[in-house]
Amino acid sequence: MPRVVVDVMLKPEILDPQGQAVANALPRLGVSDVSSVRIGRRVEIEFTGEPDLDRAREIADKLLANPVIEDFTLRVVEMDDTEGARP
Amino acid sequence: MPRVVVDVMLKPEILDPQGQAVANALPRLGVSDVSSVRIGRRVEIEFTGEPDLDRAREIADKLLANPVIEDFTLRVVEMDDTEGARP
Secondary structure, three states: OEEEEEEEEEOOOOOOHHHHHHHHHHHHHOOOOEEEEEEEEEEEEEEOOOOOHHHHHHHHHHHHOOOOOEEEEEEEEEOOOOOOEOO | OEEEEEEEEEOOOOOOHHHHHHHHHHHHHOOOOEEEEEEEEEEEEEEOOOOOHHHHHHHHHHHHOOOOOEEEEEEEEEOOOOOOEOO
16 A cells, blocks of 8 residues: 655754764764764655545645754655665 | 665554544544554664665664664665655
């Protein structure tokens, strides 16, 4: 079943203390080749019928993102095949 | 510059009150064709050199995901072209 995925990230000029905290913890794990970590939200919206990008954009605008500090992108993802590799 | 994107989502069997709150607000917006909303985290890891999936997997395992209640997937994303449509 396809879903609409909305990725909400802080705008690049906004400080991300949560990501910074992860980045600061990395040297203790022996990781020294990471230059930046940014943490945002991934929202999966499942429709009863066909996925509706315009509807999802309206939902993201009104409920999911704060336009003052956040940007979002939308896309339709087929959830049967995973987007990335599982560990 | 490519980054590793880690998507951390609650396991399907774990209740997601945040997503449920969004889903419950939708009828007030006149949206009635959404069956489910799930909210997770999207983490973008930028490396000083080439993106390193194994390293990112180690970071996700140790710092980003709680394996009791969350699953994560990893992938390399070229950040110059956006993954989804901007509104």
